[in-house]
Amino acid sequence: xxxxxxxxxxxxxxxxxxxxxxxxxxxxxxxxxxxxxxxxxxxxxxxxxxxxxxxxxxxxxxxxxxxxxxxxxxxxxxxxxxxxxxxxxxxxxxxxxxxxxxxxxxxxxxxxx
Amino acid sequence: xxxxxxxxxxxxxxxxxxxxxxxxxxxxxxxxxxxxxxxxxxxxxxxxxxxxxxxxxxxxxxxxxxxxxxxxxxxxxxxxxxxxxxxxxxxxxxxxxxxxxxxxxxxxxxxxxx
Numbered sequence: 001x002x003x004x005x006x007x008x009x010x011x012x013x014x015x016x017x018x019x020x021x022x023x024x025x026x027x028x029x030x031x032x033x034x035x036x037x038x039x040x041x042x043x044x045x046x047x048x049x050x051x052x053x054x055x056x057x058x059x060x061x062x063x064x065x066x067x068x069x070x071x072x073x074x075x076x077x078x079x080x081x082x083x084x085x086x087x088x089x090x091x092x093x094x095x096x097x098x099x100x101x102x103x104x105x106x107x108x109x110x111x112x113x
Numbered sequence: 114x115x116x117x118x119x120x121x122x123x124x125x126x127x128x129x130x131x132x133x134x135x136x137x138x139x140x141x142x143x144x145x146x147x148x149x150x151x152x153x154x155x156x157x158x159x160x161x162x163x164x165x166x167x168x169x170x171x172x173x174x175x176x177x178x179x180x181x182x183x184x185x186x187x188x189x190x191x192x193x194x195x196x197x198x199x200x201x202x203x204x205x206x207x208x209x210x211x212x213x214x215x216x217x218x219x220x221x222x223x224x225x226x227x
Contacts (some may be wrong), residue, residue, distance in 0.1 A: 031213055042203060042217045097188045100145065100164060106156040
């Protein structure tokens, strides 16, 4: 299985600011994903981070709000821009391994005041 | 589009009792199905998966799940629950017959009484 780390593990931010979340994998993976888990809710896919091309966003999520980078096969970042309290969530990075399985990082708990 | 329904929001069982968590999916072809567990303050841990072969799959921590195509179900079971099993359980289906772009159910919170 892939070992995934995320930074920061948690943060408290002010309204209107931006936060960049990092996801690092211990092996090269083709596909990386970003999910959001709002308080008391399930996980919702934000976007797929593609290496060498632009990220693919799900309905309801836009690049201006959640810009994503994927500079290589082991790393990706998600930025939450111009934050509001509604962005308070856990953000999780997922990677699909070569064994038809998706593994997840520990998550970044974001609180926006 | 695929979807996942977990009808039980919250389940309470006694330690040592058996457990069954329900999951129904909507998908046109043979789905890739997963069960994950999320303990308080923790990330998601994969319990088991199914995408072909034997319809009864074994996972970690003594869990198993049975794929029933006729009922569009993938229920999770454990014969004897331990207090450490208290957590949130999520059923998920992969989009396009892969493990990519998972659609998750709303989750079932398991409480274990001693």
